Amino acid sequence: MYKLVLIRHGESTWNLENRFTGWTDVELTATGVAQARTAGELLKEAGYEFDVAYTSVLKRAIWTLWHCLDTMDRTWLPIVNDWRLNERHYGGLQGLNKADMAKEYGDEQVLIWRRSYDTPPPALEADDPRGQRHDLRYARLDPAQIPLTECLKDTVARVLPCWNEVLAPAIRSGQRIVVAAHGNSIRALVKYLDNIGDADIVGVNIPNGIPLVYELDADLKPIKSYYLGDAEAAARAAAAVAAQGKKA
Numbered sequence: 001m002y003k004l005v006l007i008r009h010g011e012s013t014w015n016l017e018n019r020f021t022g023w024t025d026v027e028l029t030a031t032g033v034a035q036a037r038t039a040g041e042l043l044k045e046a047g048y049e050f051d052v053a054y055t056s057v058l059k060r061a062i063w064t065l066w067h068c069l070d071t072m073d074r075t076w077l078p079i080v081n082d083w084r085l086n087e088r089h090y091g092g093l094q095g096l097n098k099a100d101m102a103k104e105y106g107d108e109q110v111l112i113w114r115r116s117y118d119t120p121p122p123a124l125e126a127d128d129p130r131g132q133r134h135d136l137r138y139a140r141l142d143p144a145q146i147p148l149t150e151c152l153k154d155t156v157a158r159v160l161p162c163w164n165e166v167l168a169p170a171i172r173s174g175q176r177i178v179v180a181a182h183g184n185s186i187r188a189l190v191k192y193l194d195n196i197g198d199a200d201i202v203g204v205n206i207p208n209g210i211p212l213v214y215e216l217d218a219d220l221k222p223i224k225s226y227y228l229g230d231a232e233a234a235a236r237a238a239a240a241v242a243a244q245g246k247k248a
């Protein structure tokens with residue numbers, strides 16, 4: 001049996017301000033740092049060891065991983081940054097307040113933008129300064145790979161190759177891995193691993209900074225999955241994420 005640990009980054013400045021973030025590279029708040037360190041404590045107390053860690057190229061996930069590994073006294077572990085673990089690109093919504101958008105367009109529309117499987121938010125213009133086409137960290141990508149918006153289906157289409165080419169082979173080779181990523185890149189993985197249908201994935205929300213453990217069989221099929229620590233607190237935190245898109 002294998003174990004896979006997934007962690008959504010701790011609270012970011014734009015989580016706190018309730019703004020659509022996507023590929024915008026925002027910092028953790030003090031609460032986010034504390035959540036990341038608590039995640040490290042939980043993993044340490046439960047005796048987890050890792051051989052390699054994976055994260056995105058966005059600093060809220062990178063810092064989360066660093067704080068978590070620091071708490072475990074494992075800062076020496078190798079870390080692989082893969083852009084395919086980035087948050088879902090939120091297109092023209094990036095920077096806007098989720099509750100304000102619900103007031104303007106209604107809860108239903110915001111739920112579609114946030115959670116529908118195949119309806120993307122409005123796209124950014126290619127030259128929008130909020131876009132990433134001139135961001136050095138993506139310089140080696142084909143411009144067509146740098147999204148102007150994404151629905152979850154688009155995110156699945158880039159996260160799955162990362163799973164198939166990088167994460168799954170590492171697990172199969174016996175490496176114990178931790179992945180620090182984002183609400184929707186983790187939803188993409190969860191959808192695939194748990195074989196969740198396009199309609200049901202709408203109801204799945206990932207809380208910040210709580211390790212999500214998957215126990216996998218020899219074929220990397222889930223045997224069970226659970227949040228480390230207080231399960232009720234994790235459920236409350238997931239419900240709070242769901243509520244972020246409602247009118248204040």
Ligand code: 3PG
Nearest residue numbers: 019020021022087114183
């Ligand atoms: C964002 O990009 O705004 C968040 O990190 C995830 O947002 P969501 O829960 O609204 O999809």
